[in-house]
Amino acid sequence: MNFAGITWDVFRVSAEVTTLATVLCVLVGTPLAWRIARSRPAAASMLSSLALLPLVLPPTAIGYYLLYGLGRQSAFGQFLIDDLGIRLIFTWPGAAIAAAIVSLPLYVRTTQAGFEQIDPDLLAVARTMISPQRVFWRVAIPLAWPSLAAATVIGFARNLGEFGATIIVASNIPGETQTIPTAIYDATQAGNHGLANTLAALTLLIGIVLLSLLALLFHRTQRTRQL
Amino acid sequence: MTLEVAIDRRLSDFRLNVAIQAAAGELVVLFGHSGSGKSMTLRSIAGLDRPDAGRIALNGHVVFDASRGINLAPHLRNVGLVVQRYALFPHLTTAQNIAFGLTGWTREAQARRVHELGALLSLDGLEDRLPHQLSGGQQQRVALARALARPVDVLLLDEPFSALDEALRADLRTELLRLRAEVDIPIVFVTHDLREAHLLADSIAVLDGGRVLQHGPREEIFRHPASRRVAELTGVRNLFAGIADGDRVLVEGLPLRVEPVPATAGPVDIAIRAERCLLRRFDPDGPLPENCFVADVTADLAFGNSHTLRLHPMGAGPAVEVETAARPYEVLGIAGRQRWVVELPAADLIVMPRS
Known part of the structure; x- marks a missing residue:
């Protein structure tokens, strides 16, 4: 399908990349944030710095490292491609991994703040009754869920807009790895201002929806805290 | 256990x-x-x-x-x-x-x-x-x-x-x-x-x-x-340094009989709870019984159901805090007189090693 020069593939690929990247963020970032929130100060600051590293690197540098790490130049990449048959370079899952790494610091920071707000007395009492794993599922997750949800929305938004790392790892192949941001880049380069305009307006619309969702979650958080 | x-x-x-x-x-x-x-x-x-x-x-x-x-x-x-x-x-x-x-x-x-x-x-x-x-x-x-x-x-x-x-x-x-x-x-x-x-x-x-x-x-x-x-932590308000000798402990020039007899002689700490101190009417001509001394009330703190009095000795004896319930306070007429006899009962005195 085609409308005003937009192929729907751009949205399909963007949705796939963003969803997978957000899932990766949640799966890796949540336990990491919990670990940071529960660690002694020294260990926590070390883990925290590690989790923040992607924030201080240019996304293109992250993309470059990923290209090297997942490609045939590295031993790990060779193992992935030759032994497991997993090719990530120039594929949309590769783009998702790149986006997830870039947005991980934002996700971890927000989630960690939620975990740190839980009353330490609650966790202490819980720990005397159930295993640490159950404390995580039965106390930490239910009490920090507004922060987790907010972090997921923020991560999702960041993943949707990821450009630098994505374009290096996955390139900009229409129908395969071309996402909304890379399509805007393409359209601008080609002088197709109508297309660039439409795509940019769409991102603006999605952005407003996501921000409204965040505001709603923030409101929920405030209310839960008052209880 | x-x-x-x-x-x-x-x-x-x-x-x-x-x-x-x-x-x-x-x-x-x-x-x-x-x-x-x-x-x-x-x-x-x-x-x-x-x-x-x-x-x-x-x-x-x-x-x-x-x-x-x-x-x-x-x-x-x-x-x-x-x-x-x-x-x-x-x-x-x-x-x-x-x-x-x-x-x-x-x-x-x-x-x-x-x-x-x-x-x-x-x-x-x-x-x-x-x-x-x-x-x-x-x-x-x-x-x-x-x-x-x-x-x-x-x-x-x-x-x-x-x-x-x-x-x-x-x-x-x-x-x-x-x-x-x-x-x-x-x-x-x-x-x-x-x-x-x-x-x-x-x-x-x-x-x-x-x-x-x-x-x-x-x-x-x-x-x-x-x-x-x-003693301090458990709320004892009267704590003095004393010198033990047999069944007596000398505190601020006043020999106090103590029960039981302290195990050691020499420097000790001696204490009594404020509510264990007794007040008697002062009689200028009467004899002063054992473990008694004359003191003036210098402060009277009313806590509703009890009073805490600070007394300063008129001669030998320590400055003490005495706690008395509201009823005996009124019966004795403590508010109306300044000079009293304080008794520190021998069995209520606590003798401890000097720290």
Whole structure:
């Protein structure tokens, strides 16, 4: 399908990349944030710095490292491609991994703040009754869920807009790895201002929806805290 | 002994070194000011804080032994913990809070247990409420029920009533005394409230600066403090330096007879509680009986049901604080006269080694 020069593939690929990247963020970032929130100060600051590293690197540098790490130049990449048959370079899952790494610091920071707000007395009492794993599922997750949800929305938004790392790892192949941001880049380069305009307006619309969702979650958080 | 604790914990600016024991059904109070180490002791028993050395045994099970590398996780120690600010799970109802630790129980068994504890702690009708819909007193009852739901080997209470107002506190103390008779486990109660300690304790461990200064039956702690510091901490207001010689102790030029006869002669600390001092009418011509001296009232603090008087000696004898109930205060007419005879009864004087 085609409308005003937009192929729907751009949205399909963007949705796939963003969803997978957000899932990766949640799966890796949540336990990491919990670990940071529960660690002694020294260990926590070390883990925290590690989790923040992607924030201080240019996304293109992250993309470059990923290209090297997942490609045939590295031993790990060779193992992935030759032994497991997993090719990530120039594929949309590769783009998702790149986006997830870039947005991980934002996700971890927000989630960690939620975990740190839980009353330490609650966790202490819980720990005397159930295993640490159950404390995580039965106390930490239910009490920090507004922060987790907010972090997921923020991560999702960041993943949707990821450009630098994505374009290096996955390139900009229409129908395969071309996402909304890379399509805007393409359209601008080609002088197709109508297309660039439409795509940019769409991102603006999605952005407003996501921000409204965040505001709603923030409101929920405030209310839960008052209880 | 079903509770045996002997632990050592070194921090950069604090050292905890305590040993306490308690029998089943015994309520032991850890008494001390904030920073004395009483809460850290409790957290160590619960497994929330790890001592550097020592051993902790609950109901015959060793839950911590540094020399053998044993350090059971908190949830494997069978302890019930109640903290100062209730710490109920805000997303769970009363019933769910009480059943929180009953993992592996069937739904029916959980419901039965919740019902039993609801009856024990007068929580009927509150099962479906969320914590914020309960009063402070109700919340703390739920916290107690939650701590006792599993079959625990010790109940740990960390200043459980200090966030409540006075009337509720009195109710819950009475409730705890009743509860103690029903649960046959040692109870460790942390408090800095002297009256609370006296009301609840079977035995008291007085903590100061990370050490146990004295650990014994309640009456012994209050009647026979082992040192000047214990006397101070347990609210003794009159503390003097004296010189012991036979059954007399010389204080500020006044020889006081003491019972029993002190074990040693020479420098001692001597103390008497303000409420143990007696006032007699002053008769300028009469003889001064044993352990009596003349003093003038310099301050009179009215506390409603009692008065605290400060008296300054008119000759030999120490400056003392005397507490008298409102009724004898009025009968004697203390307000109308300044000069009195103070008696320090021999049996109420506490003689301690000089510190």
